[in-house]
Amino acid sequence: MFKRTISFVIKSFVGLLCLGVLFVFIQSQQQSESTPNLFGFSALTILSNSMQPEFSEGDVIFIKQTEASDLVKDDIITFGTPEGNRVTHRITETNTQENQLSFTTKGDNNNVIDAEPVQEGQVIGKVLFHIPKLGFLSRFLSEPIGFGLVIVLPLVAYVGITVYERLSKPKSTKNEEAI
Incomplete structure (x- = not known):
């Protein structure tokens, strides 16, 4: 009984995890202009070295949707640009003008602050933590050969x-079970 309960819990957890990943994947495919999230949390891959030594290219950051009023100097935020890009930089200054909050940002590895201030409506979220180099694995898995080797091949082998x-298990008869 205990073994079945543990098995059920593990299978349920894996199933929910797979559903969550599937949800984020489908959401990212349908809403390419917005950042996919699950319960307000998102994972993004760093594409440049503007935030070194904090983050490097290929690191995956996890962000949480945050109200702009909760952000302070030295928070690292991800924001959208008018061109549709996402940028992750550190807040160097907060500004309030005519009840409108904005932020001056700068990449840790950049020599100058960003040219345009970030308006509160552009803020996607605050960085919670990162996993170094996980983005390279993500990129590999998004390619057909990587997906096949890491996902499909083990699944087919398991099945x-x-x-x-x-099929190779010997069939027991009712007489054997009664003894």
Whole structure:
């Protein structure tokens, strides 16, 4: 009984995790102009070295949707640009003009501040933490060969082994079970 309960819990957790990943994937495909999120949390890959040594190209950052009024100097934020890009830089200064909040930002590895201040409506979220180099794995998995090697091949192997084990299991008769 205990073994079945543990098995059910593990399978349920893996199933929910897969549904969450599928949800974020579908959302990112349908809403390419907005940042995909799950319960207000998003994962993005760093594409440049403007925030070194904090983040490097290929790192994955996890951000949480945050109200602009909750942000302070030295917070690292991700924001959208008018061109549709996403940028992750550190707040160097907060400004309020005519009840409108804006932020001066700068990449840690850049020599000058960003040319345009970030308006509160542009803020996507605040960086919570990062995982170094995970973005390279993500990029590899998004290619057909990577997806096949890491996802499809092990899945096919698992199904094949399971089918083989079930077919090769000796069938017990009712007489054997009664003894």
